[in-house]
Amino acid sequence: MPKLIIRSDSGEQTSHDLVDETVTIGRSPENSIRLEDVSVSGRHAELMLAGEICYLKDLNSTNGTLVNGAPVTSVQLRAGDRIRFGKVEARYGRDVAAAAQPLPRAVELCAKPADFANASPFRNRKKEKDSTRTTILASVAVAVLAFLGSVIAIFLMRAPML
Numbered sequence: 001m002p003k004l005i006i007r008s009d010s011g012e013q014t015s016h017d018l019v020d021e022t023v024t025i026g027r028s029p030e031n032s033i034r035l036e037d038v039s040v041s042g043r044h045a046e047l048m049l050a051g052e053i054c055y056l057k058d059l060n061s062t063n064g065t066l067v068n069g070a071p072v073t074s075v076q077l078r079a080g081d082r083i084r085f086g087k088v089e090a091r092y093g094r095d096v097a098a099a100a101q102p103l104p105r106a107v108e109l110c111a112k113p114a115d116f117a118n119a120s121p122f123r124n125r126k127k128e129k130d131s132t133r134t135t136i137l138a139s140v141a142v143a144v145l146a147f148l149g150s151v152i153a154i155f156l157m158r159a160p161m162l
Contacts, residue, residue, distance in 0.1 A: 003092070040061070045085055
């Protein structure tokens with residue numbers, strides 16, 4: 001008989017026999033298996049049994065579902081698969097032997113490197129002051145203003161013809 005073995009923070013394991021065709025997992029009381037942890041969504045995931053095959057489907061949970069350390073949306077489970085609903089760890093098993101094995105300790109998957117600064121693939125663009133460019137642009141601006149001023153002065157100096 002397929003089972004879902006859930007380990008609490010204290011290390012205590014709870015075994016759930018999967019007898020229904022569809023088993024819902026989440027924090028809400030209407031779920032078949034209720035996990036009272038803030039990292040678990042109200043309707044987090046669903047297990048579907050089709051004969052000897054069990055499928056796991058994430059129900060667009062906030063913190064996701066991992067199987068053997070990889071994020072999943074839908075996957076066929078195999079005996080011994082390690083499942084993580086948010087921060088709650090579980091193991092899928094098919095017999096008593098799977099339930100007797102203790103779950104491995106959680107390993108932090110996303111450790112931040114010591115030299116981590118930014119996850120962006122683009123380098124930070126720091127604006128460096130280029131004094132040559134600034135001088136050239138200022139000179140051009142002064143020349144354009146002088147030219148426009150002289151053109152206006154020429155038009156104003158011409159007296160209208162009567």
